[in-house]
Amino acid sequence: xxxxxxxxxxxxxxxxGALEIMATLEGxxxxxxxxxxxxxxxxxxxxxxxxxxxxxxPELNYVFEDGRYVxxxxxxxxAQLQATNLIREKAQALHDAVDVLGSVQIRNRGTIGGNLCNxxxxxxxxxxxxxxxxxxxxxxxxxxxxMSLQELFAGPKTTTLDPDExxxxxxxxxxxxxxxxxxxxxxxxxxxxxVVNAAAYVDREGETCRSVRIALGSVAPTPxxxxxxEGELEGKRMTEALIDEAAEACRERVSPIDDVRxxxxxxxxxxxxxxxxxxxxxxxxxxxEL
Numbered sequence: 001x002x003x004x005x006x007x008x009x010x011x012x013x014x015x016x017g018a019l020e021i022m023a024t025l026e027g028x029x030x031x032x033x034x035x036x037x038x039x040x041x042x043x044x045x046x047x048x049x050x051x052x053x054x055x056x057x058p059e060l061n062y063v064f065e066d067g068r069y070v071x072x073x074x075x076x077x078x079a080q081l082q083a084t085n086l087i088r089e090k091a092q093a094l095h096d097a098v099d100v101l102g103s104v105q106i107r108n109r110g111t112i113g114g115n116l117c118n119x120x121x122x123x124x125x126x127x128x129x130x131x132x133x134x135x136x137x138x139x140x141x142x143x144x145x146x147m148s149l150q151e152l153f154a155g156p157k158t159t160t161l162d163p164d165e166x167x168x169x170x171x172x173x174x175x176x177x178x179x180x181x182x183x184x185x186x187x188x189x190x191x192x193x194x195v196v197n198a199a200a201y202v203d204r205e206g207e208t209c210r211s212v213r214i215a216l217g218s219v220a221p222t223p224x225x226x227x228x229x230e231g232e233l234e235g236k237r238m239t240e241a242l243i244d245e246a247a248e249a250c251r252e253r254v255s256p257i258d259d260v261r262x263x264x265x266x267x268x269x270x271x272x273x274x275x276x277x278x279x280x281x282x283x284x285x286x287x288x289e290l
Contacts, residue, residue, distance in 0.1 A: 007048055007049055007050065007051050008049065008050050008051070009051050009053060010025075010028075010050055010051065010052050010053065011053045011055075011056050012052065012053075012054075012056070012057065013056050013057060014057060014059070015057055015059050015060060015139070015166075015168065016141075017057075018030070018052055018054060018057060018166060019139060019140060019141045019164070019166060020141060021050070021052050022052060022140070022141075022163070022164045022165070022166060023140065023141045023164040025049075025050045026049065026050075027048050027049035027050055028048070028049075028050045028051075028052050028163070029048035029050065029051055029052065030051075030052045030054055030117075030166055031051045031052065031053055031054065031114075032053075032054050032055055032074070032075045032111040032113060032114045033055075033077065033109040033110040033111045033114050034109065034114075035102070035106050035109050035110040035114070036110075036114060036115075036118040036120075037114075037118075054074070054075050054113075054166075055075060057075065059073070060073045060074055060075040060113075060168065061073045061075045061076050061080075062076065063076055063080065063081065063084050063086055063087065064086075065086060065090070065174060068173060068174060069171040069172060069173055069174065070086060070087075070090050070091060070171065070172055070173075070174055071169065071170070071171045072112060072169075072170040072171070073113075073169065073170075074111060074112060074113025074114075074116075074117075074166075074167045074168060074169065074170065075111045075113060076111060076112055076113075077107065077108060077109065077110060077111055077112075078098040078101050078102070078106070078107040078108075078110050078111070078112065078115075078125075079098075079104075079107040079108045081094065081095070081098045081112065082095065082098045082099055082107060090174060090175075091128065091132055091172070091180065092179060092180045092181060092282075092285055093127075093128035093131060093132065093180035093181050093182040093199040093200070093201065093278075093282070094125065094128040094129060094132065094180075094182070096128070096181060096182035096183075096199075097124040097125050097127075097128045097182045097184075097197075097199070098112075098124075098125065100124070100184065101115075101124045101125070112125055112170065113167050113170070116129075116136070116149070116152060116167065116170075117152075117159055117161070117167055118157065119152075119153055119154070119155070119156065119157050119158055119159050119222070120156070120157065120193065121156055121217060121218050121219075121220060121221060121222055121223060122193040122194045122195075122197065122217050122218035123217060123223060124182070124184065124194060124197055124217065126149070126153075126215070126217055126223035127182065127197055127198060127199035127215035127216060127217045127223050128180065128182050128199040128215075129149050129170065129172065130149055130150060130199065130213070130215035130223060130224075130225055131180055131199045131200060131201035131213040131214065131215045131225075132172040132173075132180065132201060132213075133148075133172055133173060133201075133213065134148075134149045134170055134171065134172040135147060135148055135149065135170070135171055135172070136148075136149055136152055136167055136169065136170050137167070137168045137169030137170070137171075138152075138161060138165050138166070138167060138168065139165065139166055139168040140162065140164045140165045140166075141164065144168070146169075146171075149170075150222075150224075150225065152167070153222035153223065154222075155221050155222060156221050156222070175203065177203060177204055177205070177286065177287070178201060178202060178203040178204065178286050179201075179202055179204070179281075179282045179283060179284065179285030179286030179287070179288075180199065180200065180201040180202070180282050180285065181199065181200055181277075181278045181279075181280075181281035181282040181285060182197065182198070182199040182278060183197065183198055183199075183274045183277040183278045183281070184196065184197035184198070184217075184274060185197070185270050185273070185274060186261075187261060192261070193218070193261060194217060194218050195218060195261050195262040195266070195267060195270065196216065196217070196218045196219055196256070196262070196267045196270045196271050196274055197216065197217040197218060197274060198214065198215065198216045198217070198250075198271065198274040198275045198277075198278045199214070199215050199216075199278055200212065200213070200214050200215075200275065200278035200279045200281075200282040201213040201214075201282060202233075202238075202279065202282040202283050202286050202288070203286070204238075204283065204286040204287060204288050207237050207238060207288065208235065208236065208237055208238070209233045209234060209235070209236055209237075209238045209242075209283075210234070210235070211234055212230050212233045212234055212246075212279075213225060213230060214226045214229050214230055214246065214250060214275060214278075214279070216250065216254060216271055216274075216275070218256065218261075218267065219254035219255065219256040219267055219268070219271050220254060220255050220256070221255075224254075226249065226250045226253055226254075226275075228249050228253055229246040229247070229249035229250045229253070229275070230246070232245045232246040232249050233246050233279075238283055238288055238290065239290065240290055243276055243279045243280060243283075243290075244276065246275065246279065247271075247272040247273070247275045247276040247279070248272055250271050250272055250275045251268055251269065251271050251272040254267070254268055254271050256268055256271075
């Protein structure tokens with residue numbers, strides 16, 4: 001195996017130490033599990049002079065709930081989320097996603113912060129967090145702020161983070177009487193990027209859909225919410241016909257591309273399929289019947 005060279009690996013043990021490195025060293029690149037970053041080195045070489053390993057910082061690895069929110073640390077691995085009852089109960093769509101994301105090895109190493117900051121349009125954790133109305137904490141030495149998850153994504157493989165900033169937290173509101181679900185299509189279960197994926201969140205009041213959120217991945221330059229499809233459902237009695245209308249609205253509003261994993265036409269058609277499945281499952285988990 002060819003060794004990886006051309007960079008220095010720095011391993012701070014505190015968040016302040018990591019932020020100091022990001023602020024002072026040119027070409028500093030954060031790394032956690034490395035499952036997205038390291039494979040690129042073998043083909044393209046390391047473009048970063050300094051890799052900042054966040055894996056030894058305990059304050060970035062957590063899952064807990066407080067009065068209003070479920071909170072997740074960015075270096076929390078997919079396997080940790082998969083094994084956490086809090087995620088299984090309060091964030092069903094996210095649990096669905098980490099349950100099928102990658103191989104066992106990838107889930108053991110890969111982190112939720114890395115999956116988001118890699119900013120792949122096909123990132124499996126992004127649509128679930130978008131429908132859960134997630135926010136992310138962004139920190140530098142001089143400032144810390146919360147922003148909506150959608151604001152993090154600037155384009156394919158690009159975030160809005162400044163060079164001296166780190167993603168330091170993820171949170172989403174706790175809800176009652178709701179359900180969420182995630183579905184995806186891929187060429188091989190678990191080991192390849194999604195050809196298309198979707199998540200849905202439904203807040204139910206009797207047989208009426210009080211509120212709904214729908215998000216898709218791998219159908220646009222970034223993971224996206226589909227507001228128009230949500231409007232097809234809100235305030236109405238949930239039926240199969242209504243779900244079909246919302247799924248069709250998603251199909252009409254996505255903007256996929258052709259690539260080695262699938263054609264734009266296939267992705268557009270399958271976006272309706274995965275949205276329909278996610279909505280049905282979210283409604284069932286909220287206690288509704290169709």
